[in-house]
Amino acid sequence: MSALKPARDAAAPLVSVIMSMRNSAATVAEAVRSLQLQTLSSWELVVIDDGSHDASAAVVEGFADPRIRVVREAESRGLAARLNQAIGLARGEFIARMDSDDICFPERLERQINALRNDPSIDLLASSAVVFNDAGALIGILPVFTGHDEMVGRPFEGIPMPHPTWCGRAAWFRANPYDSALLKAEDQDLLLRSHRHSRFGALDEILLAYRQNRLDLAKILPGRHASIRSIWRYGGAHGEYLPALGGIAAHLAKGGVDVVTIGAGLNAVMQRQRLRAVPASVAERWQMLRRDLRQEHQSSSAAAGTTV
Structure with missing residues (x-):
């Protein structure tokens, strides 16, 4: 797949990936490496360290990638507040979400940005995701609806859009901030508040691996x-x-x-x-991705002369 070209100032990334982390030193390196393997190269990663007591920030800073920005905060304020903070710092035309313990498949950003460009009516786009545990074993697939009307058919019972798979227009995120007072369910609260004046969509493709033991x-x-x-x-x-x-x-x-x-x-x-059950084709893609992540880790460690 060919890399996408930014539609705005060449100095700005096409998409800003926003991430809040807290005590994520054991998992965040793999999350970052999965971004470095993206087929779309015009991205930035805005990471807010939400008062970690471990080496989370040092791990991310150790990549020495100019596309990565880390903001260290001494106190924890929760995911919603930190995502709003990251949105305020984002420079991209689009904003994508991911968590510090999840893994993106290489085509994730390219597929979602292409879909958003092809359909200007969509404000926020999700995707399906495969669930895995700390041992790397696949457990199942998070199902999604692909159309707005299906998604919001019963909004008070929940809108099925896995939060770490969100990718949307930066203008939408800025016009629809998270409720920073919430410490849980901030994603469903935002979807419920915005579904009447927004248009949602999802790709029935597995573009992210979601960690859940x-x-x-x-x-x-x-x-x-x-x-x-x-x-x-x-x-x-x-x-x-x-x-x-x-x-x-x-x-x-x-x-x-x-x-x-x-x-x-x-x-x-x-x-x-x-x-949903995991098809053999998805299991094969997962094994290939894990192999590529290991190779990326070995290459970056050799270049830096240390372990990232």
């Missing part, structure tokens, strides 16, 4: 609580009390199932039930 009630339940508060606030503001109550009931029911099944030790079963 297990379903964690300590993360799931606070997330559902935050979603319920967001739903009620939005529903009340728009007089949509009945749809909001329906969405709240759905979250409460799902939360109950989470407690019973995960509490009963059925974590792996529940995790796989929420995902």
Whole structure:
């Protein structure tokens, strides 16, 4: 695939990848290397270190890549606040999201930017993602809807757009900031608040690998609580009390199932039930990507005379 050319000032990147990290020294190097393998080279990475107590910032700075900017913050303010901060620093025409423990497939940025350029009506584009664990084993695929109307058909029950796969127009992100007061479910809150005046889409292609070792009630339940508060606030503001109550009931029911099944030790079963099976072709792409990441690591370590 040919590399895309920036549509704006040649000094500015075409796309800004924004990332917030906290104590991510064990995973962030692989995330950064996956960006360096992108078929689209006109990118910058804006990393906000959210009060890490480990060597996260030093790991990223060790790449010595002029496309990477790291901002060290002494205190933790949470993902939503740090993403707003990164958006304010972004110079690209487009903005893409990823987490510090995830991995992009090489064609991710090129495929999403091409799709956004081909359809100017889309503000925010997601993709499907494959789920993997710390051992590198694939667990399943996060399914997505590809059309706006399908995505927002039941907005109070959730809009299926995996947060780390988002790529959209910088102007949209600036016009629709995250709620920095939220520490959980900031993505669903933003989608709910913006879905009436925005247009969403998704590529039914696996462009990102999402790290998830297990379903964690300590993360799931606070997330559902935050979603319920967001739903009620939005529903009340728009007089949509009945749809909001329906969405709240759905979250409460799902939360109950989470407690019973995960509490009963059925974590792996529940995790796989929420995902699609991984085709052999995807498993092969994953193995090739892991091989390329290892080679990139060896090459950069040899060039620097140390281990990144």
